[in-house]
Amino acid sequence: MNTTADTPASQRILTFLAGGVAIISLAALAVILVQYAMQLAPAPALIAVSLYGLPLAFILLMVILVLNFRQRRRSR
Template sequence: MNTTVKTPAVQRFLTLFAGGIAIISLAALAVILVQYAMSVALSPQLLAVGLYGLPVAFILLMVVLALNFRERRRS
């Protein structure tokens, strides 16, 4: 039985948003490591993005997972 369920737009948006935040946060962490290795002063904004980006992305993905469970339970 091959049934396809169309993903709601909110779930797609949240998934892409969380993925974007995670990628930006990982890039910020990579830049922080390079700056640290070069003994350059670290910017506080970059540290904030690296520190808070991944937890925010994780929370958003947990919300997407909860929405997906709720949708599957209904059908």
């Protein structure tokens, strides 16, 4: 069973980073949707964060999966 003691620090950092990027991106998307509902023009920075944040978080999660698979193969 994989516990936090077995997980390398770099993998934990990547996990928190991916989660943080995803949460920030979803929050930016929610703000954009609220601004559109209020008929306001959203800031270009918000659009960029919501546009690139979720794919970046997905890529980070794929990297975490690959690292986890490699770690499990080595432990056999």
